[in-house]
Amino acid sequence: MIENLPAPALAVQALFGERADVVLASTRLEPQATLASGYRFGFETVEPPHTAEELWPFFCNANNLEEITPPFLAFRVLGMSTPGIGAGTRIDYRLRLNGIPVAWRSRIEDWEPPRRFVDLQERGPYALWHHTHEFVPLAGGTLMRDTVRYRLPAGWLGALAGGPRVDTDVGRIFDYRARMIDARFGTRGAGTDTGAGAGAGAG
Numbered sequence: 138m139i140e141n142l143p144a145p146a147l148a149v150q151a152l153f154g155e156r157a158d159v160v161l162a163s164t165r166l167e168p169q170a171t172l173a174s175g176y177r178f179g180f181e182t183v184e185p186p187h188t189a190e191e192l193w194p195f196f197c198n199a200n201n202l203e204e205i206t207p208p209f210l211a212f213r214v215l216g217m218s219t220p221g222i223g224a225g226t227r228i229d230y231r232l233r234l235n236g237i238p239v240a241w242r243s244r245i246e247d248w249e250p251p252r253r254f255v256d257l258q259e260r261g262p263y264a265l266w267h268h269t270h271e272f273v274p275l276a277g278g279t280l281m282r283d284t285v286r287y288r289l290p291a292g293w294l295g296a297l298a299g300g301p302r303v304d305t306d307v308g309r310i311f312d313y314r315a316r317m318i319d320a321r322f323g324t325r326g327a328g329t330d331t332g333a334g335a336g337a338g339a340g
Contacts, residue, residue: 186278187322193251195321196270197222202230204321207313210234224248227259234262234306243268264288264295281318283311 195201199214199222206212211233218227222245230241241261248254251272258266265288273280289295289303 186276189251189272189274189279192272192279192281192322196254197250199228205314205317206232207310210310222248222254228256235302262290264290283314285311 199217202214203212211231213231215229215231217229219225222228224245224247226245228243228245230243232239232241239262242259243256243261243266244259246255246257246267247269253269253271255267255269257268265286267286269282269284271282271284273282285307287303287307289299291298
């Protein structure tokens with residue numbers, strides 16, 4: 138299939154005659170009746186989307202994790218092993234899972250600014266928690282993708298007993314995260330893709 142073929146102005150004028158200006162000229166349209174009714178659009182202007190380089194610093198600050206984590210987790214950062222986040226950094230958190238206080242320590246396993254980083258649970262409630270954060274260039278902006286692989290303790294018995302509840306909770310966490318990221322960055326087209334995080338299951 139051929140797309141975006143150039144259209145010479147003379148050919149357009151020959152085809153459309155006086156109406157060629159509609160195709161060739163720049164047209165400013167305003168929804169006057171809609172605006173007169175008092176309606177206001179959520180996004181009244183189109184701004185350039187965020188690049189990965191612009192977004193990366195926000196996610197390099199561990200304290201910003203509190204902003205994008207749902208309140209029901211009572212999530213707090215307690216400290217880090219290095220002044221700034223980088224490969225090998227250990228981050229200690231406190232949170233609540235179903236009302237139970239939990240201590241959690243993550244280690245930054247991969248650090249590839251400004252495209253990707255991975256945090257791996259070293260201490261916490263899961264047998265495995267491997268979280269990949271990716272910043273993917275897309276249509277001049279950035280798609281932020283979270284992929285989580287997790288496994289509950291006690292093998293198949295733990296998956297059978299707690300898997301459905303954990304799947305639901307992980308989905309809620311990443312839905313909230315997507316909304317908070319969109320609220321902070323979405324006006325300039327930073328997209329989020331967290332479906333992989335919610336769908337990782339207990340495998």
